[in-house]
Amino acid sequence: MALLATTVFASAILPHPAPVSPAKRQDEWNIWELQLWTSGCDGEPTETFSGHDDQMFPCGGGDHAWHSVKMDNMEATGHMVKLYGDPGCQEEPIATLTRDGTCYSAQSDKYIAAYTIEPAE
Structure with missing residues (x-):
């Protein structure tokens, strides 16, 4: 019984590890993001x-249509x-993005139906 009380008491006063913040997780994981808009x-x-x-x-993609795209931390x-x-990525690409932070807008008569995320060439 004394051992149990000592264990419970000791665990109550020992510091717990600090939670990992989202910013720290992002630095460790190197999260990238593709941002899509219907206009601009x-x-x-x-x-x-x-x-x-x-x-x-x-x-x-496939279920939506976008007009503008920007990538963040991908380059x-x-x-x-x-x-x-096209939603199946079967036709020739309408654009290839390689630079972070640059907004790409499709031509006025086109829309973005799908995308692939690949290693940079």
């Missing part, structure tokens, strides 16, 4: 898609994004 790159994005520096995606983590006008 101002304000809150219509949709975002994010992942870790070791993740690639062969074809994403820095060795990624590029190819944008497609």
Whole structure:
């Protein structure tokens, strides 16, 4: 009984590890983000898609249509994004993004239906 009381008392006074902040997790994981808008790159994005520096995606999107895209921390983590006008990523890409922070807007007669996230060339 004395051992149990000592164990409970000791665990109550030992400091617990501090929680890991989202900023620290982001630094450790190198999270990238693709931001998508229906018009322009101002304000809150219509949709975002994010992942870790070791993740690639062969074809994403498909249910939506966007007009503008911006990537964040993708160039820095060795990624590029190819944008497609068809939801299955079967046609030629309409654009290839390689620079973080640059807003790309599709031509007025086109829209972005899907994207691939690949290693930068």
